Amino acid sequence: MNPIWIKNIEINRNKWDACINECSWGNIYSLSFYLDYITHNRWDALIIGDYDYIMPVPIKSKFGIEFTYRPDFCQQLGVFTKFNIIEKEILQLFLKKLTERFITFIYPLNHENTVFNIKKIKFNKKTNFVLNLNTTYTEIYSKYSNELKRNLKKTEKSNIRLNENTSIDELINIYKDAWQNLHFINDKTYIAFKKVTEHLIDNKKAKIFSVIKNDKILSACVIFFFKDRIYYPFSAITPDGKKNNSTEFMINEIIKKYCPSPLQLDFEGSDITNVKLFYKKFSPINKSYFQITKNVYFLEKFIIFRIFLKNVLHFKK
Structure with missing residues (x-):
């Protein structure tokens, strides 16, 4: 039972919103219309079953590197389910998918997504x-x-x-x-x-x-x-x-x-x-929640290097 990656255009928004509404910790930031506006339709999804478990994944790219992030005005995202209980094993499957897909990211979970150790991911406790x-x-x-x-x-x-x-x-x-x-x-x-x-x-x-x-x-x-x-x-x-x-x-x-x-x-x-x-x-x-990060300094260093390289090439002209 692995999460499947669904592109934005393929997301069934009625089923998506039904899951958010049925989930006892479903929040406003994860409703499809909210994500459409705030990310300018740049979000995909990880889904298990018939929208039984869902996870919104906002996407950005810089210098050809794609990553997920926390959009402005989206405090908590994470995994939601219509079953109102999220097993650690299932949450782990979702987070492993993120690490496999992205070299770097900063992503907010929600207060019901329990923390545990996963390779390459750092968990930061946030106040709410x-x-x-x-x-x-x-x-x-x-x-x-x-x-x-x-x-x-x-x-x-x-x-x-x-x-x-x-x-x-x-x-x-x-x-x-x-x-x-x-x-x-x-x-x-x-x-x-x-x-x-x-x-x-x-x-x-x-x-x-x-x-x-x-x-x-x-x-x-x-x-x-x-x-x-x-x-x-x-x-x-x-x-x-x-x-x-x-x-x-x-x-x-x-x-x-x-x-x-x-x-x-x-x-x-x-x-x-x-x-x-x-x-x-x-x-x-x-009611705290966790924000997860992976290689956050990698992107910063890469951007600095690209800017430096651009300036050097410009100077040589």
Whole structure:
């Protein structure tokens, strides 16, 4: 029972999405429409049986070397199954296929893909904070850090409010203004994410929130809904927003809006120290997952060598 490699054009998207929906840990990043937009249709699949076990494989190439990778806005991929249990032996078959196909890769598994030793693969544990909303707001608030409680008290006097009429373009522009020099996201990726968001909004599976003061946006975010999760994939804040603790206010208002319910708020990370400390103020649980890598330095060295060679040949001309 070995995984079979299926090219993108041959993937039965109805059967694919049915498996993601049936799998108890199926996530929004692995739905076919999401992958189509985010990878620009550059993803293949490994499949066992009649879509009984599936694994999305985004593909890129540089200087003729093909590899799989973690696309922007796709935190977790990995192996999914309609049987709701994944044996280590089956997971191993999928990962061995990756090592056979690619010289190098960086690929995110999901929180149900158990780690074990496989030759040539390095496993890196990644942080993912999730907050259960299945209780009252009072109980959730009681577990907030003292710093967060103090900051929320300040927002009560700052005349800020939550707004639900912000566009995805406004959110992206705020992010660009704040982070463009530090976080490289190209225009092609922004366009793809905008299409994903608009698709989900049209299907009532996404909302955009912002925090307003004196008719000015201080911060904004988009949330996605899939199964029992609220995903928090993208947010942005202005300098004035930081002064007014607007992101803390925004997340707190979202929590108020959706609790109590059987949903979980998925913060999507993070291992960045300041971001991790920020999310920890809400007392979420860490539902970690593994990112696997193979020969990540090989591609970097190869690219540097090609650039060096190109410059040398250019100089000789």
